[in-house]
Amino acid sequence: MSDPLRPSATLEDVARVAGLSRSTVSRVINGSRNFAPTVREAVRKAIAETGYVPSIAARSLASRRAGAIALVFSGIGESTDEGSYNGEVFADPFFGRIANGVTRFLRPRGVHPTLMFAETPEDRDHVIAYLRRGNADGALLVSTHPNDPLPEQFADAGLAAVLFARPARMLPISYVDLAHRDGAALAAEHLLARGCTRVATICGPLDVAAAQDRLNGFREAMARRGHGYVPSVEGNFTLESGEQAMSRLLAQQPDLDGVFAANDVMAQGALIALREHGRRVPEDVAVVGFDDSSAATFCRPTLTTIRQPVEEMAGEMTRILLEQIDQPEHAITSVIFDPVLVVRQSA
Amino acid sequence: MSDPLRPSATLEDVARVAGLSRSTVSRVINGSRNFAPTVREAVRKAIAETGYVPSIAARSLASRRAGAIALVFSGIGESTDEGSYNGEVFADPFFGRIANGVTRFLRPRGVHPTLMFAETPEDRDHVIAYLRRGNADGALLVSTHPNDPLPEQFADAGLAAVLFARPARMLPISYVDLAHRDGAALAAEHLLARGCTRVATICGPLDVAAAQDRLNGFREAMARRGHGYVPSVEGNFTLESGEQAMSRLLAQQPDLDGVFAANDVMAQGALIALREHGRRVPEDVAVVGFDDSSAATFCRPTLTTIRQPVEEMAGEMTRILLEQIDQPEHAITSVIFDPVLVVRQSA
DNA sequence: ATGAAAGCGCTAACAT
DNA sequence: ATGTTAGCGCTTTCAT
Numbered sequence: 001m002s003d004p005l006r007p008s009a010t011l012e013d014v015a016r017v018a019g020l021s022r023s024t025v026s027r028v029i030n031g032s033r034n035f036a037p038t039v040r041e042a043v044r045k046a047i048a049e050t051g052y053v054p055s056i057a058a059r060s061l062a063s064r065r066a067g068a069i070a071l072v073f074s075g076i077g078e079s080t081d082e083g084s085y086n087g088e089v090f091a092d093p094f095f096g097r098i099a100n101g102v103t104r105f106l107r108p109r110g111v112h113p114t115l116m117f118a119e120t121p122e123d124r125d126h127v128i129a130y131l132r133r134g135n136a137d138g139a140l141l142v143s144t145h146p147n148d149p150l151p152e153q154f155a156d157a158g159l160a161a162v163l164f165a166r167p168a169r170m171l172p173i174s175y176v177d178l179a180h181r182d183g184a185a186l187a188a189e190h191l192l193a194r195g196c197t198r199v200a201t202i203c204g205p206l207d208v209a210a211a212q213d214r215l216n217g218f219r220e221a222m223a224r225r226g227h228g229y230v231p232s233v234e235g236n237f238t239l240e241s242g243e244q245a246m247s248r249l250l251a252q253q254p255d256l257d258g259v260f261a262a263n264d265v266m267a268q269g270a271l272i273a274l275r276e277h278g279r280r281v282p283e284d285v286a287v288v289g290f291d292d293s294s295a296a297t298f299c300r301p302t303l304t305t306i307r308q309p310v311e312e313m314a315g316e317m318t319r320i321l322l323e324q325i326d327q328p329e330h331a332i333t334s335v336i337f338d339p340v341l342v343v344r345q346s347a
Numbered sequence: 348m349s350d351p352l353r354p355s356a357t358l359e360d361v362a363r364v365a366g367l368s369r370s371t372v373s374r375v376i377n378g379s380r381n382f383a384p385t386v387r388e389a390v391r392k393a394i395a396e397t398g399y400v401p402s403i404a405a406r407s408l409a410s411r412r413a414g415a416i417a418l419v420f421s422g423i424g425e426s427t428d429e430g431s432y433n434g435e436v437f438a439d440p441f442f443g444r445i446a447n448g449v450t451r452f453l454r455p456r457g458v459h460p461t462l463m464f465a466e467t468p469e470d471r472d473h474v475i476a477y478l479r480r481g482n483a484d485g486a487l488l489v490s491t492h493p494n495d496p497l498p499e500q501f502a503d504a505g506l507a508a509v510l511f512a513r514p515a516r517m518l519p520i521s522y523v524d525l526a527h528r529d530g531a532a533l534a535a536e537h538l539l540a541r542g543c544t545r546v547a548t549i550c551g552p553l554d555v556a557a558a559q560d561r562l563n564g565f566r567e568a569m570a571r572r573g574h575g576y577v578p579s580v581e582g583n584f585t586l587e588s589g590e591q592a593m594s595r596l597l598a599q600q601p602d603l604d605g606v607f608a609a610n611d612v613m614a615q616g617a618l619i620a621l622r623e624h625g626r627r628v629p630e631d632v633a634v635v636g637f638d639d640s641s642a643a644t645f646c647r648p649t650l651t652t653i654r655q656p657v658e659e660m661a662g663e664m665t666r667i668l669l670e671q672i673d674q675p676e677h678a679i680t681s682v683i684f685d686p687v688l689v690v691r692q693s694a
Numbered sequence: 695a696t697g698a699a700a701g702c703g704c705t706a707a708c709a710t
Numbered sequence: 711a712t713g714t715t716a717g718c719g720c721t722t723t724c725a726t
Contacts, residue, residue, distance in 0.1 A: 008480070010703055021713045026705065035711080053480045057407035058703035061718045066404065071462065096442035103464045107473075114459045115418065117450045126400075130459075133355040133400040239645055265645070272647050298586055298612070298642060300619050357719055368697045373721060382695080405719030408702045 009050035018046035029054070060134075069321060070136040071102055071113035072127055075145035093294055094310065098142055098164065101314025109322070113140065124150045131159045137325045140317055143167070146207045160328065162321045164313070166209050174324065176317045176335045180210050181217025183306040183339030187260045187288040188221035190304065190341055194286050196258030200231040202245040202270060204262040211237075214262045214290060235266045242269025250277050257285055258347070264289035264296045267303050271346065286347035301345030313337050356397035365393035376401070401457075416668060417483040418449055418460035419474055422492030440641055441657065445489055445511065448661025456669070460487070471497045478506045484672045487664055490514070493554045507675070509668045511660070513556050521671065523664045523682045527557050528564025530653040530686030534607045534635040535568035537651065537688055541633050543605030547578040549592040549617060551609040558584075561609045561637060582613045589616025597624050604632055605694070611636035611643045614650050618693065633694035648692030660684050 011029075015022045020042065028035050028043045046052075060067050073095065102113055114136055118124045127150065131139055138160030143151055146168040154161040155171045163175035191199050201218050204211030215232060222230050233248050235241035242261055246269065249256060261267035267289030271281060279285045281301055289296055292307035316335050324330050362369045367389065375382050375390040393399075407414050420442065449460055461483055465471045474497065478486060485507030490498055493515040501508040502518045510522035538546050548565050551558030562579060569577050580595050582588035589608055593616065596603060608614035614636030618628060626632045628648050636643055639654035663682050671677055 011705095012703075022703090023705080023714080024712055027712085030705085039711090053476075055408070055703055056480070056482055057404045057413070058718090059705075060404040061402070061408050061720085062703075062705040064705090064718070068461070070459075093440065093442065095440065095446065099442065099446075099462060100464060103462060107464075107470070112417075112461045112463055112477075114415075115446060115450060115462045116459055117447065117454075123454070126454075129355065129398060129400040132398075133402055135400070135403045268645060275647075295645060298615060298645065300622075358721095359719080369720080370698080370722080371696055374696085377721080386695090402719055405702090406721075408704085409719075409721040411702070411721090 009052040011052070011054075013050050014043065014046045014052045017049055018042040064134060066134055066137045067111065068114055068136050069106075069111060069318075069325075070116050070127065070131060070139040071099065072116045072118055072139050072141050072150070074118040074124070074127075074141060074143040074150045075148040097310040098314045101311035102140060102318050104311065105315040105318040111322075118150055124153060128153050128157050128159070132157060138162075138321045140164070140314075140321055141173075146205075146209070160321060160324045162317045162324070164317060166334075168207070168209055172332055174320050174332045174334050176313045176320070176337065178210070178308050178313070178339055179336050180213035180339075181220070183290060183308075184214040184217030184260065184262075185221035186306055186339060186341045187290070188218050188225070190288060190343070190347060191258040191260065191286055192222075192225055192227075194258070194282075194347060196286055198253060198256050199227065199258035199260070200233075200249045200253060200256055202235050202242055202249070202259065202261040202266050203232050204234070204266070205236050206234060211262055218260050235262070235269075237263050237266060239265050239269040239272075242266030243273045244269075246270035246273035247277070250274075250279075258287075259285060260288045260290075262290050264291045264293045264303055264305055267305070267346070268295050268299045271299055271301070271303075282345065282347050288347045292342050296342070296344065304344045304347040305342050307340045307342045309337055309340070356399040357402070358399070360397050361390065361393045361399045364396055365389040411481075412672075413481055413484045414458065415461055415483045416453075416458060416665075416672075417463050417474065417478065417486040418446065419463045419465055419486050419488050419497070421465040421471070421474075421488060421490040421497045422495040444657040445661045448658035449487060449665050451658065452662040452665040458669075465497055471500060475500050475504055475506070479504060485509075485668045487511070487661075487668055488520075493552075493556070507668060507671045509664045509671070511664060513681075515554070515556055519679055521667050521679045521681050523660045523667070523684065525557070525655050525660070525686055526683050527560035527686075528567070530637060530655075531561040531564030531607065531609075532568035533653055533686060533688045534637070535565050535572070537635060537690070537694060538605040538607065538633055539569075539572055539574075541605070541629075541694060543633055545600060545603050546574065546605035546607070547580075547596045547600060547603055549582050549589055549596070549606065549608040549613050550579050551581070551613075552583050553581060558609055565607050582609070582616075584610050584612060586612050586616040586619075589613030590620045591616075593617035593620035594624070597621075597626075605634075606632060607635045607637075609637055611638045611640045611650055611652055614652070614693070615642050615646045618646055618648070618650075629692065629694050635694045639689050643689070643691065651691045651694040652689050654687045654689045656684055656687070 011022050011025055015025045025043050116127055118127050141161050142164040151167045151171055155173050161173055163173055166175050166177045203215040206212055219230050233245035235245045259270055261270050267287055270287055274281055274285055281287055289303040289305035292305045296303035296305045320333055358369050358372055362372045372390055403414050463474055465474050488508050489511040498514045498518055502520050508520055510520055513522050513524045550562040553559055566577050580592035582592045606617055608617050614634055617634055621628055621632055628634055636650040636652035639652045643650035643652045
C-alpha cells in the first residue's frame, strides 16, 4: 500500500531493483518479446517491491497513442432554461444504456471513455481538434440530428470513428445500426397475427433515416400480406405528437383496429388519445411501439414493442472502433442488429 | 488535410507564429501572470491560426497533474439479461442530465470527464487505483445505493471527490444535495392549499437518506398545519411499488383526497391505481410527485411535482471538485439546493 | 516580463 | 536478447 501523496516508483526504479535496463523492463511489461523466465520473474518481483504503477501520461506521450477514446454525443443537450429537454436521447435512458454498453466493453481492456457533448459548431471543431491532437485515439459518435455535420467532419479529418446509427448521407465511416425495416415488419406480422385488419401507423420525422426505414419496412410487410394501403401520420417522436397523430388517424378511420408507432413515446401518446376517444387497448385497437424504452413499461396497458439491443450495439460499436484504431487500414465495417418483438399488454 | 498521425500544432508552433517563446505562450495560456494585451492578443491569434490544442499527456506529465476528472456512476447499471433496468438512474434521463451539467461546467475550462461505472467490488477497486495512479485528479461520484462502499473508499484513500447526494453514513467528503425536506414541505403546502384534508404519502425505501428526508419533511409540514397523522406506505421508487402502495392506502382510507409520492415514477403508479379504483385525479384525489423527471409529463394527468435542479447541482458539484483539487487543504463544502414546486394537472 | 533549459516517465529506434 | 539514447510536448525553475 503506497502513500498516494508520495510519487510512485518509476520504471527507472524498477529497472534498478531488478538489475536490468529501463527498456528491458518496459518490454517485459508490454509483452513485446519473449523473455527468459528469470527476467520476467525479476521484473515481476521488482514491480511488487517498488509498488510501481505506470504513468499513462508518460506512456501516451512517448507512444503517441492516447490510450483513451472519446464518447461523443452530438446534436443533443439543448435543454432550455425551463428545464425541458428535446430529442430522443434525453427523453430516454438511451444515453445511459449506450454509456453502459460502451464502458462494459472497455473496462476489461483498461480503457475509459472521455465524455464529450457537441452542440454548437465550436463544440464540434473542438472535438475534432481534440482528437487530432491525439488526446483520444478515436471516437464513438452518437449523433441524433439528421443534419449534424460532425460525422462528415470525422470522415474528412480521417479520424477513427464509429457511428451509433447510419448517417443520413453516405459516409466512409463504420456504424452499428438496427434492422429497422425488419423491426417494423415484426410489428406488422404481430398485428396481423392478432387479427387486425384496419391498421395504421404513426411514423417518425422522415428526415431521420431510422424513421424512414421503420415506415417503409412496415408498409412493405403489410403489402406482402395484402394490405396495399396503410394510412400514416407523421409525428416527431414526442408524446404530444403521438397523441395528435392518433387523433387524426381515428378521425380518418374510426374503425381502426391496429396501430404501429415508430417509437414508444409516441405509442404512449397514442394510448392516451385512444383512451380519450373511448377505445380499449388492446381489445378495440392494438398498439405496437418501437425501442423498448422505459416508456414501454411505464404506461398502462404496457406496450408491446420492438426492442433495440442498445447495450449490445454500443459494445459492438466499441469493438469496431478499437479494431480500427489497431488497424487503420481496416475496411469500413458496419454491423446491423436484429430487433426483437417484445409482447406485453397493448397488442 | 493533415495526416492524423502527425496532426496538430504544438506549443512550439504557436510560439513561432506569435514570435514569442514557448514558455511565454505557456504562461499566457495558463494565465499564470498578467501579460500585456498585445501579447495576449498575439497568442490568441497564433492559437487560432495554428489550430493549437494542448496535448493532455504532455501537460499532465510536465505538471504532474492529470488534468482530467472521473465521472463515476456507482451501484447502478445492473441490467438483467432480459433487458430491464433497475434503479432510479436508469429509469430516468438522470444520467444524461448529470452528464450534461458536468460537461457544461467543464467545457469552458477545457476539461473532459472520464466516464466510469462501478458495479462490482473489482470495479470499485479499479476506480480507486485509477485515481491513485494519477490518471484523474478527482472524482464526481454519483452513488445510488445506500450501502455503496465507494464513497468511503474515496475518503479512506484521501482522494478528491464530491458526491451527488448526501451519503448514508457521515463521511469527510463534500456533496451537493437537494433540500428534500423543504421539497416535501412544498408538496404538503400545495395539497393543503388545494383544500385536501385526508392526505397520505407513498415514501421511498427508508434506507435511502433522501427518502427519509422526504417523508420526515412531509410529515413535519403536515403536522405544523395541524395534521398530526399522515398514513404512509413504503415503496421502492418503482412504478409497481407505487401502484401497490396506492391500493393499500385506498384500502386503509377510502376517502383519501391527496397523496404525495416520493418520486414521479411511484406517483405515476399511484395514478394508475387511482384510475383502476375509479378515482378521478385531481378532482377526487390530488397527486404530487417528486423529481420532475420525464415521467411527470409522460402521463395523464401530467404530474404536479417537486423539481430538482439536477444540471445546476451537477455543475456545482463539479465546481467544488475543481476547487478541492486546486486547494487540497480546503474544508469540506457541501451545497444544498432549493426544490421548486412545478404545478401541472395532477394537483 | 520574457527566454533558455531542464526535466516529467515513458517508448522506440538504434546499437550491440 | 538487452542496453543506450533520443525524444514525445509541456511546465517550471532559473536566469536575464
